[in-house]
Amino acid sequence: MGKLTYLPLIICLWGLSACGVTEPLRVTPGPLGAPASHDELARHYAPVIRQGAISDQDYITAANFDGDWVGNNNWENQPTGDLSAYVYYSVIESESHWFLFYSLFHPRDYTYEDCHTSGGCHENDLESIQLTVEKNGTSFGKPKALETLAHNAIYLYIFDNSVGGNFLDVTGVATLEGDHPVVYVEALGHGIYGHRGTGSLIDPILFRGGVVIYRLGEEAKAPQGVDDEHVSYQLAPIYPTLWTRRDDVGDGRTFDGPFVYRGELLPKAIDGDDFSKDKANTPWGYYQTTGEVLTRGDWFLDPAKALLYHARFNGEFSTIYIFNPYLVDLGLLPENNLNG
Ligand SMILES: [Ca+2]
Ligand SMILES: [Ca+2]
Ligand SMILES: [Ca+2]
Ligand SMILES: [Ca+2]
Known part of the structure; x- marks a missing residue:
């Protein structure tokens, strides 16, 4: 139990809100007003997560749920680690849009069959979604596209007909609970979809599993069981947690696979070593749906370019960033790009 005592301190380092000392939970400015802050946007649109669950291996948690930032002990520590719910997030802003990225971490990606013979299991799992919100003069703008990652594909969901397919076909219409997009996450492999029945989404009932429903709340809680429909999660920013560790690379470190x-x-x-090596992509390491225009990493690091390739947007769609600290850190944008 000793190692778990580190967790609250680490969580506090993610953001003061996790320590219960800052911003109010709800911010409701009028329809026309100053733009919301990036953190307020992330909270406003934080997804409702319908997580298919056969076992507690399907619970979302923090990448340091076991009290350390070592990647290749996470499979081993899944049974004893703290499975309180966290969702990673990041906000990038262009002249015309906000790009809200959310990532779900699971310590294990596993199969219904025995992992020793199925060939389908690996240590760590990070699947993600990206919500594109148009800046329209209101505090929170207007959501335009929801993209979800499931294994080898990114799926495109729209909110109205002002967005259409381009390199990606439109899979369907995104659903909202209030202003929160609802996403459906498979048990086992944890692919994310914008509605039930997309792609290979496994009906949990088929596996006699349940559905855990996670919503943003004041506390990070662990589900009571595989059919707990009222579990609150906390947001954790990607920048000061995962991104600042990007040079911690190698066997036994946080990351691998340069x-x-x-x-x-x-x-x-x-970094992972159970059943397969280094299989869980980082947010900036996805290679899916790049076609001939994008490269590995663009979906997260250069979202305006990625979205403009994946989808067609009516109206202004700028590829000039007001806030993109990742490209600045990589020396690919000047520092004055941080004025947003
Ligand atoms: Ca670990
Ligand atoms: Ca391991
Ligand atoms: Ca997976
Ligand atoms: Ca490795």
């Missing part, structure tokens, strides 16, 4: 992004070295995976 690749070159526009001349800069980044790790494409969380």
Whole structure:
């Protein structure tokens, strides 16, 4: 139990709100007003997560749920670690849009069959969604596209007909609970979809599993069981947690699998060694749906470029960033890009 005592301190380092000392939970400015802060936007649109669950291996948690930032002990520590719910997030802003990225971490990606013979299991799992919100003069703008990652594909969901398919076809219409997009996460492999029945989404009933429903709340809670429909999660920013560890690379470190992004070295995976090596991609390490225009990493690091390739947007769609600290850190944008 000793190692778990580190967790509250680590969580506090993620953001003061986790320590219960800052911003109010709800911010409700009028329809026309100053733009919301990036944290307020992330909270406003924080997804409702319908998580298919067969076992507690399907619970979302923090990447340091076991009290350390070592990647390749997470499979081993899943049974004893703290499975309180966290969702990672990041906000990038262009002249015309906000790009809200949310990532769900699971210590294990597993199969219904025995992992020793199925060939389908690996240590760590990070699947993600990206919500594109148009800035329209109101505090929180207007959501325009929801993209979800499931294994080898990104799926595109729209909110109205002002957005259409481009490299990606439109899979369906996104659903909202209040202003929160609802996403459906498979048990076992944890692919994310914008509505039930997309792609290979496994009906949990088929597996006699349940559905855990997570919503943003004041506390990070662990589900009471695989059919707990009222579990609150906390947001954890990607920048000061995962991104600032991007140079911690190698066996026994946080990440592994270096690749070159526009001349800069980044790790494409969380370090892992059970059943398969380094299989869980980082937010900036996804290679899915790049076509001939995008490269590994663009979906997270250069979302305006990625979205403009994936989808067609009516109206203004700028690829000039007001806030993109990742490209600034990589020396790919000037520092005055941080004025947003
Ligand atoms: Ca660990
Ligand atoms: Ca391991
Ligand atoms: Ca997975
Ligand atoms: Ca490794």
